Amino acid sequence: MTASEKKCQEELVALKKEFEEFVYIVSHDIKTPMRAISNLTTWIEEDLGTNADKDILDNFRLLKNRVERLEKMMNALLELSRINSSEMELYEVNIPKLVNDCIKMLADKSNVEFHFTYHLKNENTVTLGKKLQKVLFNLLDNAVRFHDKEKKNVFIEIIENETDYEIKVSDDGPGIPEEVRDKIFSIFYTVNSKDIVDSTGAGLAITNKIIKLAGGVFQYTPAVNNGSVFKFNWPKQ
Structure with missing residues (x-):
């Protein structure tokens, strides 16, 4: 240098x-x-x-x-x-339990059906537990909060690879219009008016920064039948 x-x-x-x-x-x-x-x-x-x-x-x-x-x-x-300086402890977590804990924390789970798919060699892993919990909670909360149907379906898929985990949270909600997809990771941006859906618009920005801190990549793709698919990889420590 x-x-x-x-x-x-x-x-x-x-x-x-x-x-x-x-x-x-x-x-x-x-x-x-x-x-x-x-x-x-x-x-x-x-x-x-x-x-x-x-x-x-x-x-x-x-x-x-x-x-x-x-x-x-x-x-x-x-x-x-403060993402880079807080809650940086490494400890062992049970991945399915971590997902269930995040679901329990959701404010409103009425009329929501959660679908789980796990391909794990070992359910336990040592990682930045609080950071991973924050990411999963934000994505699950996002899927439920912005859903527009009476009956809501949310899908969680986690695949363990040699060096990382592929994690996908998807739903059958309204999806995100193509013309605003490049804005969704911006702080305080919301697709719907904040008067319609109670949200600060910071969840995805925080999630994106945490995933980058962990060394992963975060991406959004539209689901086949509307809905949203948020996918990221979480490197093993």
Whole structure:
């Protein structure tokens, strides 16, 4: 490595550190006034009582909803900035159990049928357990949250290879329009309006960064009959 390349690398590391510190400070400092706005709104609602004008109460609820959404977005930005430095412990996990644990964590599993396909030489593996759990949860949550049918089908397939695992999470939902597929890994981007589906739009961006950190590749393809297929490889440690 030349002196010029070494200098550029050192500057890049310094810039990344500066960015992470900036995001942390901004996220932390903004949370306090956001909570104050939410609390003040609640107090004013209580002072007005139940006889207050319905439009006023609706506006207060909308205000609190927007503050809550902003706080979730700040939390997501903070999480994205700290991916390289947090939850980096290697430990043994049981892969089918990890998938089941992620499903249990989902907020709404009503009318969802999960289909499992495992081709594993050994169900247990030593890996970045928290990171893999976050990736699987995000993809399962995404498949359920954005599904548009009354009965939802979600498919999980995991194949163990010599050096990695091929993991695929797919569904029979609405899929992603071709014209916006290049945007889905961008932070805060959502196909649907955030007023229609409650989402920060950060899940896929966080997932993509974690997979890159682990040394894998993440890709989206449309399913044969609409729906979405998210596929990635997770290298063995």
